[in-house]
Amino acid sequence: MPLQIVQTKPNNYHFKTKDNQRVDIEHRNRQLVVTLHKWGEEASLEISLDMVLSDKHQFLENKIELENEAFKLRAYPIEARSTSDLYGDSEDMVQCHEGGVRFELVLKSKPSVNFFTIPIKAKNLRFSYQPFLTDEEIEAGHIRPLNVEGSYAVYHTTKKNNQYMTGKAFHICRPIAEDALGNKAWCKIEIDKKATCLTITIPQQFLDEATYPVTIDPDFGYTSTGGSTRAIGVSDAVYRAGSAWTMPASGETNYLRAYIGGPNVANCKAFINQKDSEGANSHGQIATKENLNCAAAAHWEEFTLTGASLIAESAYLLNIMAFYLGGIKETYAVYYDANGAVASYWESQASYASPESPWNVSPEATTLDYSIYVNYTKLAVKRGLFKGLFPRVIGKK
């Protein structure tokens, strides 16, 4: 069912994403202000654009629009889409799994500058830049769609696992500028270190040669999965990959989930290792589970890992490997985002039959946030413990 905008007050609108997160769209102080909420009120991202001011707005065809002499600014819901459908990428990767919002700017004529700045207000969010892949990374089996290169993955600053899944809230894709004749060019986006503004730069040459109007389409997509992939299994090799995370509370595991896929099916093993528990860069295994014939299409694969104990303030490596059952020189992959939070690990010559335990591996030079998370039940604080002991102590006296 398409995401539908609902009007609640004359200047207030909202819609719900597929995962039931609220997006507010407001005509406030002559500006269009969009607020993306995630995990209820836990995290949010507010965006606005003060260069497009107007006393009036329009609500037409599920879009909110402001217009002045030079610009039009629209906010409206977007659905999950593939990179092939969006801009003809051969990678055909799905994005904005839970929907999202497009904050679309229309330039009626050639602007005096080739950039515009969107003030942002972020609550509990971390912005991770996704660089362009190098030839070496492409050769090593990394895949990053063209609108993920130069984009930002947006994660919770401190939380993941359980209801936070990978901790990823949104992905801000690299926008496309399109002129009236259908000519298109990639724009550049940049978020400042303090995360107070997002600057979109349009190639000056494109603006010089364009037939106006020109439309720029920054998308803010809701997703929990990484925007890039890395091989974890090919027909003649097995790779092991995972990220570290410090547990905020003690608990017992229920399951681990990883976002994986490839051209054909694969057998996969998932692991939880305790970071440095056997010495520096030697990570003791506390749980493992194998799933056979994991599907080819990209999906969340769930590995049942019941009852393993996780200790508060200890760090764990959630990791995975694949025994690919498809053809020669194809790859089965795990999804990830670059510039991650803690540390990530990679083993290029892993054994599927006899995985190393403890896992002896050093952190990667570049930290990746692999799309792997654990669901666990927090251990209840046993309030009755002292009550039960105390009378006996007293009784002895």
Next chain:
Amino acid sequence: MSEWRLLSLGATDPYVSQSLKEMFLQAFKRELIPNTLCFYVPKRHVWVGRRASVEKQVDLEYCRKEKIPIVRGLLGGTGAVIFDEDILDWTTLVLKEQPSIQDLRHCVAEGLRFMGLEAELKPRSNDVLVGDKKISGTAIGVFHGGFFIFGGDVIVDFNYDLCENALLSTKNHREWVTTLKAQLGREVSFSEVISALTQGFETTLNIKFDEESTSLTEAEKQILESLQEKYRSEEWTKRGRWSPVKDYWRPL
């Protein structure tokens, strides 16, 4: 029993032959065509897989000198193959899981059995073998929206000399690649192979093909034309990356 379209295009330009898969995908997504099995015979060129490094797989100097086009395909891994109007190629486009990947590969082996060959699927490989030698290669792409593209080739004859000159592979192709001509000990026509493979698909998938057509629809031709810029571009051939969106920011 569902009815599929059967196409046989004969000898095709290298760039056209490698862009057919993407054309069928686009046409199928727009509901312009039914399930289709299309045969064609690519003219001389070097095909490189979707993830292949051209520099590591192909003798670029030799190809430049001999004017052999290098074309990157939509599917496949990191390998390369030489075509010289002696290999029958096909593309099938179907809805995902109808049938399964394994069923699709069995179609090929079954078709070759109709020609009297003991064809088998090689485990953990895309190859179909006859007597431990490769006689057919296959590739599968899974696409958003529930589509499979299943492509492949049957080696009717093989230009081993050209292969050794144009590719940098250290494999001894004379030892691990065989041909229908060698296995059957006679000349083999493409129409004979098409007939056998068609039977293999019909038997394995319990489908029926309509009458063989030799030309694409106008809509298909238009899509194919629009894809030529991509498949002929240096960016696609060298790096496997291309989109109609111009990129002014990519580091050189």
